Amino acid sequence: MNLYELVKPLLFTLSPERAHSMAIFALKYGLMPSESSAYSSSLSQNLWGLDFPNPVGLAAGFDKNAEVYQAMLEQGFGFVETGTVTPVAQSGNDKPRIFRLTEDKAVINRLGFNNKGLNYYFSKLQNRNSENGIVGANLGANKLSKDPINDYVIGLKKLLGYADYFTINISSPNTPGLRALQGREALDELLTKLKLARREAVLQKEPPLILKIAPDLKSDECEDIAEIIMKHEMDGLIVSNTTLSRDSIKSSKKNEDGGLSGEPLFKLSTKIMSRMYSLTDGKIPLIGAGGVSSGADAYAKIRAGASLVQLYSALVYYGPGLVRKINSELELLLKEDGFSNITEAIGLDHK
Numbered sequence: 001m002n003l004y005e006l007v008k009p010l011l012f013t014l015s016p017e018r019a020h021s022m023a024i025f026a027l028k029y030g031l032m033p034s035e036s037s038a039y040s041s042s043l044s045q046n047l048w049g050l051d052f053p054n055p056v057g058l059a060a061g062f063d064k065n066a067e068v069y070q071a072m073l074e075q076g077f078g079f080v081e082t083g084t085v086t087p088v089a090q091s092g093n094d095k096p097r098i099f100r101l102t103e104d105k106a107v108i109n110r111l112g113f114n115n116k117g118l119n120y121y122f123s124k125l126q127n128r129n130s131e132n133g134i135v136g137a138n139l140g141a142n143k144l145s146k147d148p149i150n151d152y153v154i155g156l157k158k159l160l161g162y163a164d165y166f167t168i169n170i171s172s173p174n175t176p177g178l179r180a181l182q183g184r185e186a187l188d189e190l191l192t193k194l195k196l197a198r199r200e201a202v203l204q205k206e207p208p209l210i211l212k213i214a215p216d217l218k219s220d221e222c223e224d225i226a227e228i229i230m231k232h233e234m235d236g237l238i239v240s241n242t243t244l245s246r247d248s249i250k251s252s253k254k255n256e257d258g259g260l261s262g263e264p265l266f267k268l269s270t271k272i273m274s275r276m277y278s279l280t281d282g283k284i285p286l287i288g289a290g291g292v293s294s295g296a297d298a299y300a301k302i303r304a305g306a307s308l309v310q311l312y313s314a315l316v317y318y319g320p321g322l323v324r325k326i327n328s329e330l331e332l333l334l335k336e337d338g339f340s341n342i343t344e345a346i347g348l349d350h351k
């Protein structure tokens, strides 16, 4: 039995938000043992000029204020995405606002971008040693913003040079109107402004800009997004954020408002990601998120077109030891199929 199996019953007596705060506290103050052994070279790849030691990343929302990314890298993640950060601090929706759907190995959240704001977040990234691992910044807009598009520009301008990549999160279901930025005209304007801001910063190395989309997009919406990200030569796409759908959920908490994540999201998010791979002719690197909790899940996303994967909800049910387990399983699966490196398996289902 691993350490997490011992503490899990205790953690589950607490509300999910309290349990999360305790995890952040333990990580902040070095109370979590770190994983230090190296990964097989079959799991490593260079993407966007960044060396990923393994393809399993921490999805946004766990380290909203960029306080524990180093400790999470030390849990074995190949990269960590911090945020979502908004320009101004905000408290989010009323509690309770996170729910465990234990029978479904799922989570519903309606946090609404609670975070300490851009200045605090910047102070946490400012003195980072970039040699210690890959850290992304996930940007969002304030709930009461009069100009949501400008919120992303503000976030990017402030943090350029301090994060290895940027995720433009226009897919949280918990900020009214945010998902409308996935629409054709709004997205076109948003990406035009962000690319301009990046160019104007005249950096030695331009960090990749990655768009994060919802799994609830209709077929024509996917086509529009594909067309616009190709036009703007976006660097990558994360598929997906949480879903508003509740198909085949058993738990009595299924009717709580918010975005659903975890195991039941796996099929839908992988399907949409696979479609985006086809629509972009496999030319834009994809990060597959949604219901990953095993090496087989990660491998399925990779074969469907993901270059990297991310997870969050599975940590709630299996603890941080899962990261190493997924990577070991993935290494084995690649070997069984005769691949010497993960890049050989990307998009294989489409060939």
Ligand SMILES: Cc1cc2nc3c(=O)[nH]c(=O)nc-3n(C[C@H](O)[C@H](O)[C@H](O)COP(=O)(O)O)c2cc1C
Pocket (backbone or CB within 6 Å): 059, 060, 061, 062, 064, 083, 084, 098, 107, 109, 111, 113, 138, 169, 172, 212, 240, 241, 242, 261, 262, 263, 265, 289, 290, 291, 292, 310, 311, 312, 313, 314
């Ligand atoms: C409690 C919670 C908070 C989240 N907060 C954010 C967030 O701030 N920004 C974001 O882009 N995604 C957020 N997400 C979505 C995750 O990053 C991820 O896309 C989604 O949960 C699917 O992955 P999973 O099934 O492995 O959890 C959150 C998810 C959860 C469960």
